[in-house]
Amino acid sequence: MEISREEVLHVAKLARLALTEEEVERFRGQLSAILEAVGKVSELDLEGVPPTSHPLDLVNVLAEDEPAPSLAREDALANAPDPEDGFFGVPP
Amino acid sequence: MTQWEAVVGLEIHVQLKTRTKMFCRCETGFGAPPNTHTCPVCLAHPGALPVPNRKAVEWTIRLGLALGSEIAERAVFARKNYFYPDNPKGYQISQYDQPLCVGGSLAVPGVEPFEIGFVRAHLEEDAAKTVHVGGGTGRKIGAERSLIDFNRGGTPLVEIVAQPDIRSAEQAERFLQLLRQTIVALGISDARMEEGTLRCDANVSVRPAGSDELRTRWELKNMNSFRYIGRGIDAAVRAQVALYESGEEVEQHTYDYEPETDTLTPHRSKEEADDYRYFAEPDLVPVEPAAALVERLRADLPLLPADAIRARAEALGVEDAWALVTTDRDPAYLGLVAGGVSEREAYNFTMNQSIPAGADLGELVKVAKAAKELTREALSGAVAASADAGFSADAYLGQRAVSDTGELEPLVDAVLAAHPGQVEAYRGGKDGLLGFFVGQVMKETGGRANPKVVNELLREKLAS
Amino acid sequence: MIDTLRLTAEEANDLLTRGEASSRELFDAYRAAIDERDGELRCFLRLCDDVGERIPIALKDVIGTKGVETTAGSKILAGYVPVYDSTVAARVKARGLSLLGKTNTDEFAMGSSTENSAFGPSRNPWDPTRVPGGSGGGSAAAVAAGLAPWALGSDTGGSIKQPSALCGNVGLRPTYGTVSRYGIVAFASSLDQVGPVTKTVRDNAFLYSVVSGRDPADSTTVDVPPVELPEGEDLKGLRVGVPVEMRDAPGIEPGVADAVARAVALCEELGAEVEECSLPRSVEYGLPCYYLIAPAEASSNLARYDGVRYGFRAAGDELTAVYERTRDEGFGDEPKRRIMLGTYALSAGYYDAYYGKAQQVRTMIIREHGEVFERFDLIVSATSPTVAFPIGARADDPLAMYASDLLTIPSCVAGLPGLSIPCGLSEGLPVGLQLIGPQLAENTLFRAGHALERALEFDYVPERLR
Numbered sequence A: 001m002e003i004s005r006e007e008v009l010h011v012a013k014l015a016r017l018a019l020t021e022e023e024v025e026r027f028r029g030q031l032s033a034i035l036e037a038v039g040k041v042s043e044l045d046l047e048g049v050p051p052t053s054h055p056l057d058l059v060n061v062l063a064e065d066e067p068a069p070s071l072a073r074e075d076a077l078a079n080a081p082d083p084e085d086g087f088f089g090v091p092p
Numbered sequence B: 001m002t003q004w005e006a007v008v009g010l011e012i013h014v015q016l017k018t019r020t021k022m023f024c025r026c027e028t029g030f031g032a033p034p035n036t037h038t039c040p041v042c043l044a045h046p047g048a049l050p051v052p053n054r055k056a057v058e059w060t061i062r063l064g065l066a067l068g069s070e071i072a073e074r075a076v077f078a079r080k081n082y083f084y085p086d087n088p089k090g091y092q093i094s095q096y097d098q099p100l101c102v103g104g105s106l107a108v109p110g111v112e113p114f115e116i117g118f119v120r121a122h123l124e125e126d127a128a129k130t131v132h133v134g135g136g137t138g139r140k141i142g143a144e145r146s147l148i149d150f151n152r153g154g155t156p157l158v159e160i161v162a163q164p165d166i167r168s169a170e171q172a173e174r175f176l177q178l179l180r181q182t183i184v185a186l187g188i189s190d191a192r193m194e195e196g197t198l199r200c201d202a203n204v205s206v207r208p209a210g211s212d213e214l215r216t217r218w219e220l221k222n223m224n225s226f227r228y229i230g231r232g233i234d235a236a237v238r239a240q241v242a243l244y245e246s247g248e249e250v251e252q253h254t255y256d257y258e259p260e261t262d263t264l265t266p267h268r269s270k271e272e273a274d275d276y277r278y279f280a281e282p283d284l285v286p287v288e289p290a291a292a293l294v295e296r297l298r299a300d301l302p303l304l305p306a307d308a309i310r311a312r313a314e315a316l317g318v319e320d321a322w323a324l325v326t327t328d329r330d331p332a333y334l335g336l337v338a339g340g341v342s343e344r345e346a347y348n349f350t351m352n353q354s355i356p357a358g359a360d361l362g363e364l365v366k367v368a369k370a371a372k373e374l375t376r377e378a379l380s381g382a383v384a385a386s387a388d389a390g391f392s393a394d395a396y397l398g399q400r401a402v403s404d405t406g407e408l409e410p411l412v413d414a415v416l417a418a419h420p421g422q423v424e425a426y427r428g429g430k431d432g433l434l435g436f437f438v439g440q441v442m443k444e445t446g447g448r449a450n451p452k453v454v455n456e457l458l459r460e461k462l463a464s
Numbered sequence C: 001m002i003d004t005l006r007l008t009a010e011e012a013n014d015l016l017t018r019g020e021a022s023s024r025e026l027f028d029a030y031r032a033a034i035d036e037r038d039g040e041l042r043c044f045l046r047l048c049d050d051v052g053e054r055i056p057i058a059l060k061d062v063i064g065t066k067g068v069e070t071t072a073g074s075k076i077l078a079g080y081v082p083v084y085d086s087t088v089a090a091r092v093k094a095r096g097l098s099l100l101g102k103t104n105t106d107e108f109a110m111g112s113s114t115e116n117s118a119f120g121p122s123r124n125p126w127d128p129t130r131v132p133g134g135s136g137g138g139s140a141a142a143v144a145a146g147l148a149p150w151a152l153g154s155d156t157g158g159s160i161k162q163p164s165a166l167c168g169n170v171g172l173r174p175t176y177g178t179v180s181r182y183g184i185v186a187f188a189s190s191l192d193q194v195g196p197v198t199k200t201v202r203d204n205a206f207l208y209s210v211v212s213g214r215d216p217a218d219s220t221t222v223d224v225p226p227v228e229l230p231e232g233e234d235l236k237g238l239r240v241g242v243p244v245e246m247r248d249a250p251g252i253e254p255g256v257a258d259a260v261a262r263a264v265a266l267c268e269e270l271g272a273e274v275e276e277c278s279l280p281r282s283v284e285y286g287l288p289c290y291y292l293i294a295p296a297e298a299s300s301n302l303a304r305y306d307g308v309r310y311g312f313r314a315a316g317d318e319l320t321a322v323y324e325r326t327r328d329e330g331f332g333d334e335p336k337r338r339i340m341l342g343t344y345a346l347s348a349g350y351y352d353a354y355y356g357k358a359q360q361v362r363t364m365i366i367r368e369h370g371e372v373f374e375r376f377d378l379i380v381s382a383t384s385p386t387v388a389f390p391i392g393a394r395a396d397d398p399l400a401m402y403a404s405d406l407l408t409i410p411s412c413v414a415g416l417p418g419l420s421i422p423c424g425l426s427e428g429l430p431v432g433l434q435l436i437g438p439q440l441a442e443n444t445l446f447r448a449g450h451a452l453e454r455a456l457e458f459d460y461v462p463e464r465l466r
Ligand SMILES: [Mg+2]
Pocket: B013, B094, B124, B159
């Protein structure tokens, strides 16, 4: 399973990772090897086997619509890299 | 020459008016100072986990039942992955291949009735609010930037996807009016476009009339009233027809409708094609609505606006029935009719008066019956007071009406003395000014004067 | 002075109860041990000073602690101070336990050696040139070296069991859903579980009783049967299975195989019925299944690290560029690799072949284990195919590193509880024995683990520190 340079760049774009040239090449090799290994799952004939997205058989875990205290705004913004006037600031 | 028809599908987002957010118990925070309704969950702090709001789930089922949808035996929350500052987790919790409500339709009454089908209705969470600021207007940095307020982030949102059954801008507007009224009647949302509690995107394509093909469509966003949605659709239809008629193709695009210029402008597009990488949300377990719950919710449904319109149409005609119901006047109307006011009179009365919420309908019946004998001021005064504690029509209309000429005569004299110019004009032949004088006396008495007596007095004085 | 090297949590607690030591004296004794040995071992990323009423505890740095920096071993969370406590942190605090500090971990718990920590690797107290295992190597090494009486770790594919094995500790990865994940920096939501790392099985059972149980803040938690502190010394009536594919798996070191075989023989001596069993597809496809599901969930769980609300943000004046640089500079290689792998596995055109298929394999693995547990109360194997390996030995080969978890992964994928106890030495380094039970069978694991622990008489103090 050889993954192309374009695929690495596409995935990096989707994942918002600005890879360096060196990283693109290194990850291309490593991801190819890993995909080769994990691609083993496609050997299996699993016709009719349902997918498991969760190891527990729980359903209907819901909370009542009763308010609980929110954070004080200082706490909400305490870790913000760039707070401004009670908002979180980001570049445009 | 080809005849073209529009093919329009609408996607509607409705913000539920639960007390708390969809996946945390922060109070929903419309209008609060920024970032005062947040917690680790809705700020997506490391380790925070969602817990779904039971009421939001039940209200979505309630909506689905009202729209004739099938309620899923098993609904699954899914992650929709994309990066944006208003989407703090980097994914929105939504529903994908297993939504809560599937199918259904809304029959829209009218002179030309039509029916719009639904693909699905699912539950998800709203994004935060982003304010774009800057451009060197004396701000501390001066640079352009965005400020984010997470108060709205995580508010429950129902996304309703309609089938592309709409064939004109008028149908779109009418369908939305009725859908909105249905949501309001269910008590699950204020559904106000101007406040953003109801939002609507339209997918528009055209095709030769009568064909059943589906051509490339445009997506229209950011239209903030039903009227603009209609105008946006019209603009898209015009532009697409023009393209086809000049031999060109229509390419898939997303546009914003600009009401000032009545034009479509390209929507700020994301850099790469959407690939949301949906998968079942592993932090949540499925919802399997019990049959008993669904039946209880079904039994709790109010009279739905579409049914109310059809019921009132027998007496009023479908357009008046539509006007009555889509302006929230049906309950007052029904109260008056139940009290013995004729349907037409009840209609006129409710449409001409703004009856307050919680009005005493029994007493209002008496007001309506006496309506003809009252001035407009006296009438609206009584209607306005009809929700006050201890309101009594008799007291308001009878005892408070001043018919005593001894009490009214000085007021009439004073009004005439204060308006010598109008008196002269009246005597010079401007009969219409009588109403003006009546109005002035009414104003002096706070609408309490008996208009018949005032009329007589005025004629008498002006003739002399 | 209190000798923290040998002191179990139970003994420390007894000292306190009998009035022979104060909570302050205990705390100071562990701090002294940290001062003495952590310069070399580097178990702790940061230390705390608040002394509670009872004995101290160390928490892996993926466990969110209000007011105490929590980085998950990542530069992207450097300086992040939680404004809330994780449920497990709140539960241990409510019992009066004092927080000694936050222990080192592979970045976002992704790794098997702690070499992926942005803050440098921890070292194995048995041999500081070797890794302590991972991702929870800091917690395991701290407990083994007497720097904490016990600790909490988190386990996605072996991050409690494997380092416990490599450091000679007892580590429990509980049944999925029995311990709240609320406030735990997420790696892979359907696999992550918090669990205790201790010197003895009784300590382990006790700490599990403190942290386990339904949490309204975590929708995926369940009620747990009352925890029984084990006392018995036999295994009478227990049916023990030995999965041949796990016994004979390639890459198991002979010394490891021997120690495990002796422990299996001991099970029989203690009265258990021991028989071979088979988990062919779980062992063959467990690793590929895990390395699709875990990265897929991780790619989504790590999307929140965007530099907007907390943590590291790279400089820049355009949104997308800032996102991309923040994440490229903030994440180390292993998270990036897994984010890319998971993004790929979920992306349009590949979902069915990779993620969808892996979810079906997961069903298959659950069913295969279910069949085995119709015949057995528990199954046993080595925890890790090898003893602690030298620092750097697998650092440049992700697949070799991933193979460290070959034996721990299948039961993690199935959501089952697993206990690792030390069962001997190979080349002077500890070997771990893994006991796996059906869902919610923690009491069975504690009972068997305790009886074996008594019979094995393993000395958990590293030879070089005795
Ligand atoms: Mg939506």
